Amino acid sequence: MESMGAGVILIALFVILPMFIIWTNFIRLLSAFKIIEHQVSKERSNLVDFISTVIIPFIFFTCIYGMRKYTEPIVLGSDLSGLHIPIAHAHYLTVMALLAFSIASLWILKGFSRSLSPILYVLFTSGLVIGIILNVIFFIQSAINLKDPVSICLVVLVFINLIVEFLIGLKTGLDEFIKREELEKKEYTNVLMAKIYSLLLKGKSLYPIVFMMVIPVFIVIQCILILFGQQPDAIIKAFVETSDWTFSKCQSPQPIHTDGHYLCTVSLRGHKKLVKPVRYGFRHDHIIMVNRQLLIANAFENVLEEYVPRVHKVIRAFYDKYGFPIAKCINSPWAADVTYIIMKPLEWIFILCLYIVDKNPENRIAVQYLPKKK
Numbered sequence: 001m002e003s004m005g006a007g008v009i010l011i012a013l014f015v016i017l018p019m020f021i022i023w024t025n026f027i028r029l030l031s032a033f034k035i036i037e038h039q040v041s042k043e044r045s046n047l048v049d050f051i052s053t054v055i056i057p058f059i060f061f062t063c064i065y066g067m068r069k070y071t072e073p074i075v076l077g078s079d080l081s082g083l084h085i086p087i088a089h090a091h092y093l094t095v096m097a098l099l100a101f102s103i104a105s106l107w108i109l110k111g112f113s114r115s116l117s118p119i120l121y122v123l124f125t126s127g128l129v130i131g132i133i134l135n136v137i138f139f140i141q142s143a144i145n146l147k148d149p150v151s152i153c154l155v156v157l158v159f160i161n162l163i164v165e166f167l168i169g170l171k172t173g174l175d176e177f178i179k180r181e182e183l184e185k186k187e188y189t190n191v192l193m194a195k196i197y198s199l200l201l202k203g204k205s206l207y208p209i210v211f212m213m214v215i216p217v218f219i220v221i222q223c224i225l226i227l228f229g230q231q232p233d234a235i236i237k238a239f240v241e242t243s244d245w246t247f248s249k250c251q252s253p254q255p256i257h258t259d260g261h262y263l264c265t266v267s268l269r270g271h272k273k274l275v276k277p278v279r280y281g282f283r284h285d286h287i288i289m290v291n292r293q294l295l296i297a298n299a300f301e302n303v304l305e306e307y308v309p310r311v312h313k314v315i316r317a318f319y320d321k322y323g324f325p326i327a328k329c330i331n332s333p334w335a336a337d338v339t340y341i342i343m344k345p346l347e348w349i350f351i352l353c354l355y356i357v358d359k360n361p362e363n364r365i366a367v368q369y370l371p372k373k374k
Helices: 002-032 043-065 089-112 118-143 150-183 191-201 206-226 234-240 263-270 291-308 307-330 333-356 361-364
Strands: 275-282 286-291
Touching: 002 043, 002 150, 002 275, 002 286, 002 361, 043 089, 089 150, 089 234, 118 150, 118 206, 191 361, 286 291, 291 307, 291 333, 291 361, 333 361
Parallel strands: none
Antiparallel strands: 275 286
16 A cells, blocks of 8 residues: 555656646746637646746756766766766856846746836846856756656756746736836837837847846846855856866766675775775776775785685685675765774775885785776
8 A cells, every 4th residue: 555655646746747737838838928828727827837946956056066067977776877967066156147137037027027117127137148048058968868758757847947937037028018108108208118118019129128127137147156165167168178078178087887896895985084095996897996905905805816726716706795785784985984984994004014015015915906907
């Protein structure tokens, strides 16, 4: 019964709710552009707006921030998507600030459209245009990896849905502005102002003005972000300084494996300042990350295999039985750090034995996990 209840909840969250949001916004979009007469209730619209512009983007962009930078190798079996982050970490603030301004503009227009001055109306409407452009770029950036139904549904629910939200806000906002100004019937004694005002009331003249405002608004936001350490061309670099995506121009290192070896897991997942990874190595034809502790342990095993093979066989069987289950438990940096510290006394014993037995212990340590010559 519990599993059945969990299944119903999952279906509601990942099937029914997305379909409800997409269908509602589709009806609202057709209604905004006067294609159909059907109107969605205000309560339903506000609920969908909140989920589409606040909850879903927050969850999505928080999750993808944890993806690896293009400079870091993907860990096979650990990184579920097998992809690097689609937005460069260094320029994440610029992208999020522009998206936040667009979403804030939508809600300001929804709540205060009747009290905004014409200048503020055009300012926040240009924020919606920035949001549309930004999400079109998001969609193109992710399009290269739309290879399964789950990723397609996710992109539709996040980017396409936001584009629809901004389009609805843009169309209804401009329509409300024209209606409001026509009712107030302002009169200007200045001939030029009167002419401009009459052009604005025609509606079609508002769209070029809104699009013209996008550039100065974007420049102002970018200048503010420069004060927080962002670069002037951060919006371009945010999508270009990535790998695995449509606009990506960077090359990432080859994927690496933890390979079930718990010291390999430590050198890969532990905090770098503590475990001190030194280089990449090869294990069973897979690329792995190695640190000095791992190199010393493998060199010691190499000595055992060379001088006391029977003892080595017993130790190896014990390690295979208990080491691999331990590796599965090391699933966080802190767990890897603790394992590294626990292994430190054994590391000192291993290095002592190597210096006693071997004439050139550092040479033996250095050649561990290097590719074998064919």
